[in-house]
Amino acid sequence: MDMELRRISETSRSAIVLILLLCVHVAHSFYLPGVAPQDFEKGDELKVKVNKLTSIKTQLPYSYYSLPFCQPKKIVDSTENLGEVLRGDRIENAPYSFKMREAQMCNVLCRVTLDEKTAKAFKEKIDDEYRVNMILDNLPLVNPVDRGLGSPDVVYQIGYHVGLKGQYAGSKEQKFFIHNHLAFTVRYHRDVQTDSARIVGFEVKPYSIKHEYDGKWSEKTRLTTCDPHTKRLVVSSLTPQEVEPKKEIIFTYDVDFQESEVKWASRWDAYLLMNDNQIHWFSIVNSLMIVLFLSGMVAMIMLRTLYRDISRYNELETQEEAQEETGWKLVHGDVFRIPTNSDLLCVYVGTGVQCLGMVFVTMIFAMLGFLSPSNRGGLMTAMLLLWVFMGLFAGYASSRLYKMFKGTEWKRIAFRTAFLFPAVVSSIFFVLNALIWGQKSSGAVPFGTMFALIFLWFGISVPLVFVGAYLGFKKPAVDDPVKTNKIPRQIPEQAWYMNPVFSILIGGILPFGAVFIELFFILTSIWLNQFYYIFGFLFLVFVILIVTCAEITVVLCYFQLCSEDYLWWWRSYLTSGSSALYLFLYAAFYFHTKLQITKLVSAMLYFGYMLIASCAFFVLTGTIGFYACLWFTRLIYSSVKID
Structure with missing residues (x-):
């Protein structure tokens, strides 16, 4: 056995070196640094890029050029990180030509004549309320919309609608109109000393205009509906551009540059303040205060009750008094009995440690500003890479618990830890990806990215799980504070409120209550x-979630032991883990009340991804409750005198 472990140790050292080199290569390939401030001189060319078409009704992104928009001479794809690809981003060059601080009016982009297929494609996207997304100097395009009700403030909506539908000129028939004229506004902050400028805003006002011109069309044709000499848009006819086969559409745009007092470091503030922050902050603080108050009450009750029990049990008692003892001390010979399906419990605990580590480190990076919205796809890339690296801790935690349960085959537990949860998630993901691919959406993961994900799993995560399992199994087993009897004690009949299903469902309410308001904003x-x-x-809510999961599990575990029910291992995991059930139910409620999804594929995507999120939340909260209960039981049974 020692020779085998020594040989595995030498092999693992070589594997760690190789894995680290591979990790550096993968991280370098998928990480794109944030955009640094860029100074532009007057007349410098600005590169406008187009991104995916998005819709909150279908949740299926499409590439910009999937519709017959005007195209540049050569379409060039931008380099994207792993997170951007998984989000469905498809960043490409645009045919728009901007010159820094040089206004342009009525620039004709191109002329398109629709056929049956292209007209149908435009109508479908307009009907599903798709929005066009563009990027300039890493700033997403926004459409300022008045709040209404006399408010001077505006709301910034990301992108602009492909078009709109409605009745026109007394017709009762619904018609589709395309936004074919874009009035861009580029805001810049000028340096007085150098006269250079930095871009701090990128806005658009879309219009639907049926352009007209005299004579036959040529490159030098002047539009009668848009006069660049007078620098104004002639819309006296107010005729929108209808989308119909054999209709001619002329795409035009204006560019206006406006100096702004906003500095480059603060240019994202307008994007981040799209929500009503007063309501947002008040809701979060209110939720935290309620949860803190409840947690304080639970902790106070537990400490007082438990202190009284331990003091009473440690007093010198007569033989008759000892025989009359009731409560949690009576099950000291069975409380650390190995549970049924102990291997599966070890796997779940190890997976929960992996999720916990990933979420914790991700939040630390996010708070430090490394994962700001300006770094598109950075959050998802970081979560994936951290999940891979946290496989080391998953293997360690599962093998340590496995050895405490007197297990001997650490390779088997490492294998199940490395494959069980990722296999379930991957199966759901592959099915969803097939559905997206069937819709010809840009959200479908390409083959190259799929290969990269498989490499991260099999090439890095799995070896790290085995290395962690080896290191955990190599350490001496944790001894129980009391001896376990050979014959199991009979569990007396329990009260209705101590029914396992009832107590487990009750235990998940408080942890869910700690996060459900923040969950609304995340969704x-x-x-x-x-x-x-x-x-x-979000980090404060996460800390409150940890405290709440630990406290509610400890309280219910204490009540269970006082009822002489020593089967606490699985129940401690399921008590706090049941909050995932409420999360999924809330996701269903959110779907029916806030979203406008009508397509079956889109609904399947929503519930599929929320099922993955609920599974991750289950193993995370369940592991927190399990470790809190394990610490609690070891503490109380090591604090009393056992004859």
């Missing part, structure tokens, strides 16, 4: 295409 940022940025408050 809004994911499914309604908004930015999420208050990672400091």
